[in-house]
Amino acid sequence: IAGITQAPTSQILAAGRRMTLRCTQDMRHNAMYWYRQDLGLGLRLIHYSNTAGTTGKGEVPDGYSVSRANTDDFPLTLASAVPSQTSVYFCASSDGQSGGANVLTFGAGSRLTVL
């Protein structure tokens, strides 16, 4: 089934631990994104990648890093988790065209709790 696969679905993590959220897409989309969604707030962009080999910072990048070694994979790493990083994380992709609709396809999300 074409789409985006995220793992893990949910995770409870001790503060200070390192965590990588995985994201894989099979649509050959150029652009990929990581968002966090918190109650009462809109989706906030953490990092993005317009094409394999490039990454950029979004609205809330601090404490997170990403890599884009190939078209399909876009992992998000929390180097040293803090409780404020408790959130639902969504990976998304698009064909990357700035103009036009550039519709996002989202993964099912990863619910992360940092204690």
Added chain:
Amino acid sequence: GQNIDQPTEMTATEGAIVQINCTYQTSGFNGLFWYQQHAGEAPTFLSYNVLDGLEEKGRFSSFLSRSKGYSYLLLKELQMKDSASYLCAVKDSNYQLIWGAGTKLIIKP
């Protein structure tokens, strides 16, 4: 600053019509999107407006007025499965998406 405003929650009756409003203040405008998000699931694309006017897609329609910084999503013949959050997002002058907090729509029988 950039801002997207939409009501936090709305309630409607099955079979009725509901209009969800979205107002925006952004640095530039390159399109407005509506996404649907069921509880515990991913957002899915509903509609895209870049020119003023109404876009109709089945039971759902979306309207845009760029001069007023205003859009609405109109849902007709409401069904229980329409219970979800509806997210408004605007693409700004840098082609970055600015998201509203979403409107939770509750459908009652």
